[in-house]
Amino acid sequence: MAENVLHVENVTMQFGGVIAVNSLTMDVNQGEIVALIGPNGAGKTTAFNVITAVYEPTNGKVAFYHKPMVENYPKGKMKKLYAGQNSSAYTQSISPTPDKITRLGIARTFQNIRLFKSLSVFENVLIAKHMRAKQNVFSATFGLNAKEEARMRAETIALLEEQDLMHLKDEIAGSLPYGLQRRLEIARALATRPKLLLLDEPAAGMNPQETEDLGAFITQIRDKYKLSILVIEHHMDLVMEVADRIYVLDFGKLIAQGTPSEVQDNPDVITAYLGVDEE
Amino acid sequence: MKKSTKTLCSCIALALLVGFLLYMETLKTTQGMAVSILQKGAIFSIAAVSMNLLNGFTGLFSLGQAGFMAIGAYVTAIFTIPTEKIVAVYYMNGVSEGIMSIKRALSFLPEPVLVLLALIAGGLVAAGFAALVGIPVLRLKSDYLAIATLGFSEIIRALISSPQMDKITNGSYGLKNIPGFGGENGLGCLLVPFGIAALCIVIMVLLIRSSYGRAFKAIAEDEVAAEAMGINLAHHKEMAFVISSFFTAVAGGLLAMYMRSIEAKTFQVILTYDILLIVVIGGIGSVTGSVIGAFLVTASKEWWLRFFDTPLKIGNFQVPLLRTGFRMVIFSLLLMAVVLFWRRGLMGNREFNWDDIPRFGRWVKRKFTKTPATEGGERNG
Ligand SMILES: Nc1ncnc2c1ncn2[C@@H]1O[C@H](COP(=O)(O)OP(=O)(O)OP(=O)(O)O)[C@@H](O)[C@H]1O
Ligand SMILES: [Mg+2]
Numbered sequence: 120m121a122e123n124v125l126h127v128e129n130v131t132m133q134f135g136g137v138i139a140v141n142s143l144t145m146d147v148n149q150g151e152i153v154a155l156i157g158p159n160g161a162g163k164t165t166a167f168n169v170i171t172a173v174y175e176p177t178n179g180k181v182a183f184y185h186k187p188m189v190e191n192y193p194k195g196k197m198k199k200l201y202a203g204q205n206s207s208a209y210t211q212s213i214s215p216t217p218d219k220i221t222r223l224g225i226a227r228t229f230q231n232i233r234l235f236k237s238l239s240v241f242e243n244v245l246i247a248k249h250m251r252a253k254q255n256v257f258s259a260t261f262g263l264n265a266k267e268e269a270r271m272r273a274e275t276i277a278l279l280e281e282q283d284l285m286h287l288k289d290e291i292a293g294s295l296p297y298g299l300q301r302r303l304e305i306a307r308a309l310a311t312r313p314k315l316l317l318l319d320e321p322a323a324g325m326n327p328q329e330t331e332d333l334g335a336f337i338t339q340i341r342d343k344y345k346l347s348i349l350v351i352e353h354h355m356d357l358v359m360e361v362a363d364r365i366y367v368l369d370f371g372k373l374i375a376q377g378t379p380s381e382v383q384d385n386p387d388v389i390t391a392y393l394g395v396d397e398e
Numbered sequence: 399m400k401k402s403t404k405t406l407c408s409c410i411a412l413a414l415l416v417g418f419l420l421y422m423e424t425l426k427t428t429q430g431m432a433v434s435i436l437q438k439g440a441i442f443s444i445a446a447v448s449m450n451l452l453n454g455f456t457g458l459f460s461l462g463q464a465g466f467m468a469i470g471a472y473v474t475a476i477f478t479i480p481t482e483k484i485v486a487v488y489y490m491n492g493v494s495e496g497i498m499s500i501k502r503a504l505s506f507l508p509e510p511v512l513v514l515l516a517l518i519a520g521g522l523v524a525a526g527f528a529a530l531v532g533i534p535v536l537r538l539k540s541d542y543l544a545i546a547t548l549g550f551s552e553i554i555r556a557l558i559s560s561p562q563m564d565k566i567t568n569g570s571y572g573l574k575n576i577p578g579f580g581g582e583n584g585l586g587c588l589l590v591p592f593g594i595a596a597l598c599i600v601i602m603v604l605l606i607r608s609s610y611g612r613a614f615k616a617i618a619e620d621e622v623a624a625e626a627m628g629i630n631l632a633h634h635k636e637m638a639f640v641i642s643s644f645f646t647a648v649a650g651g652l653l654a655m656y657m658r659s660i661e662a663k664t665f666q667v668i669l670t671y672d673i674l675l676i677v678v679i680g681g682i683g684s685v686t687g688s689v690i691g692a693f694l695v696t697a698s699k700e701w702w703l704r705f706f707d708t709p710l711k712i713g714n715f716q717v718p719l720l721r722t723g724f725r726m727v728i729f730s731l732l733l734m735a736v737v738l739f740w741r742r743g744l745m746g747n748r749e750f751n752w753d754d755i756p757r758f759g760r761w762v763k764r765k766f767t768k769t770p771a772t773e774g775g776e777r778n779g
Contacts, residue, residue: 171626221628233623235616237747246616249609250628256637259608260601268609311628 121149123185124315124347125170125225130179131203132165132371139165141371142179142204147315152341152348154358157368158391163351164230166368167317170349171227175214178203183223183315189213222250226313228304230320230351236293240284240303243292245275247310275310281343282306297324309344316340318350322357334360359383367391404752419588423580426587434656435697436588437579440595441652443692446676447599447685448645453674454683454747455606456638457618458536459544462528463646463673465551468558468665469527470520470647471654475573476566477516478655481505483575490571491564509577517594517651524647525640527554532639536632551670559662572661576654591652598645603685605641614638679736680743687745694744699729 125147132140140162147153155163168174170181172189177197181189192209193201235243248271254264262268279285284306287295292303301321308316318337322330334357341348352358358365358379365382367375369391375382382388399407419436426433445463452458481501484493504512535546558567567573580586605611613634616624625631654660672695680691706725710717736743 173622173625216630216632217622217625218628218630221626227626229623229626233620233626235619235623237619238612238615242612242615246612246624246629247627249613252609254609256605256608256610256641259610260605262604262608264609271609307627 121151123147124149124151124183125349126180126182126185127166127170128180128182129205129208130166130169130176130181131201131205132162132169132174133177133197133201133203136200136202138202138371140169140176140368143368143371143373145366145373145376147347147349149347150341150345151363152337152350152361154362154365155349155351155368156353156355156358156365157374160370161368162371163368164319165371167227167319167349167351170220170317171225172215172217172220175212177201178205178209180209183225187213188220188223189215218250221311221313224312224314225317226308226311226315227317228301228308228319228321230323232297232300232304232324234292234300234304234307236291238292239288240290240292240295241275241279241288243303244278244307244310245271247307248274250311278306278310282309298326298329301325301329305340309340313344313346316346316348318348318352320351320353322352322354330354330357333357337361399753399756407752415592416589419592423585423588431701433588435693435700437591437656438700439693439696440588440591441649441656442673442676442696443689444595444598444652445646445649445673446680446688446692447602448642448649449673450677450680450682450685450688451602451606451614451645452638452642453677455611455618456614456635457621458635458638459540460547460639460642461544461667461670461674462531462547462551462643464665464667464669465547465554466524466528466643466646467650467653467669468551468554468662469524470517470650471660471665472558472567472573473520473523473647474513474516474651475576475654475660477501477504477519478509478513478577479573479575480577487574488565488568491568494565497566513577513655517648520651521644521647524650525644528640528643529636532636536635536639548667548670551665551667555662555665558665567662570662572659572664573654574659576658576660578655578658591656594648594652598648599685599689602641602645606685610634610637675733678743679733681745681747682743683747684743684745684749686750687743687748690744690750698732699725 123146127143127145130140130143131138143162143166145153145155155166157163165174169176169189176189176191178191178193178201180187190209190211190213192212193206194212235246238246252264252267252271254267258264259268276285279288282302282305284299284303287299292300295303301324305318305321321337322333325333337348337350338361340346350358350361362379364377365375365379366373367382367385367388374387374391375385377385422429422433422436445467449460449463452460476497479487484498484501504515507515531547531550535543535550538546557563559570561569563569578587579590580588606614613624613629616627616629617631617634621631650665653664657664676691676695677688679695680687680689704725706728
């Protein structure tokens, strides 16, 4: 079996009295495309936010290539309030800042596109190169990092060309049509050189043609950049097309998992989606 | 316009500016007002650009400027007041032995070197304070950050005038006999502040254009996305805060030299407000805007609007409202007009470019030609 890239274990995220994610356990292995699906409000984005350390989970653990990356147990106010399970399974608290997660090699896109709207397409991607550049504020200010700067720019241009965005280089990001903004956000995430890519509803706001192309695109970047991909998506056609495995969340709980065909026929999944409008 | 043409234009403009400053220096005695406005404009342009670095480019709404300027001003003053005059300055409380020994140790330095050293020292002390204050304060979000830094600035002011600091800051008596810019004949009285301002602003522009500047802009645009790009928020915010405070303190040091005597009252919140005004009028996120704003605001406050302060009698009729302080009312009204109708300031977040000149010409022409804006008219006008 392929090496384990991401291991999410008993993750519970509780906001006050609301349990947004309830004891979620899931894995992403090397080279896999894994889909996370579920009705609106199921807790999918919250799961992403825990993995990328935007939120500190109330309980549970996340490991990246077998190394614990995020871990927590109910403490402080949550000690009394905690309504989930496994409350005594974890004993240490590891809570990095999101930039550390990115540095480790996990990049993400956002459900409600978060580009640097008033900066150019080129700058949006170039910024992703900042964290790995060998420089300090002094050398950067006085141009002593000219080599690094040139390398960052060259890599940015190469990526924009690969992603077919070069002709938009000087456009202001916020002025692009929705579909292209999504593509730029993915390009920007790729620029951080991730090993694992998290995509939060990449098809949202895309037109039918763009959505149709997206499946091939996701597989293509997986192969080209040797990625593993975890994707949240509502478009079932797309999920069935690209996903190797699927996890289904409902009210924060995992209700099913397996290959697309296994999940498709699962009665729990059908119930969860029944009466829930897709899109 | 071609790049070489632009470079040529810039060189000519720079040469003209230096020539103009040299000429103005010779007129120091007759054109005192103009000279002092130019000096103050240069000083405030440093303060405004460094505020813009923080508020405009990094998106941190800090209002601690007056405090950092006070630190810079006091350090510069203590370093530069001539050793033979310092006992007279501190006649009430005496001078701290530490200060005296530093001054004696540095007495071999020629004055220009001492001044530079003093400005840098002021900047470093302020940067140190910023580094300490920044750790807790920069976690706060916008309005809270503004309130906390405002509070910091007032605490600095209170500290400076507190009796415990008498031997260092001369408490509430303030510091006098600070050497001004340039020598007796006025030589250097403009080139010195302009030179230092240019140096500071060039460094800040280089920073803004560097990889770190881009990271600052990313933080200003969207903190969550910036973090997702691997930018450490705490680290970068702290860096912007410390650098901005350094240059703010240099401006404070220059202000001390401009004023020749300072006291804690000089650095009230109103000073921060003045700088904020310049930044807003010039355009948040525009360096050239801040520079233009600094001179414009200084000139209008100190000079062009003076007219409103002098009582005027036409025949027997006393023109109402015109008396001391009225210019500030007019000034505030102008500010409100800018904020209401020209919200993005003079420059928005753009920088000056030589291409703007012909564009501006076309814009003026279009505004003032009566012909309806047909397609042909557009093309010609
Ligand atoms: N910061 C927060 N504070 C309080 N509650 C939150 C917070 N973030 C999410 N929630 C709650 O957690 C639940 C799950 O939200 P989440 O955004 O993860 O859903 P989702 O599966 O991504 O849904 P969608 O398909 O609509 O994007 C919701 O009930 C939401 O209100
Ligand atoms: Mg969501």
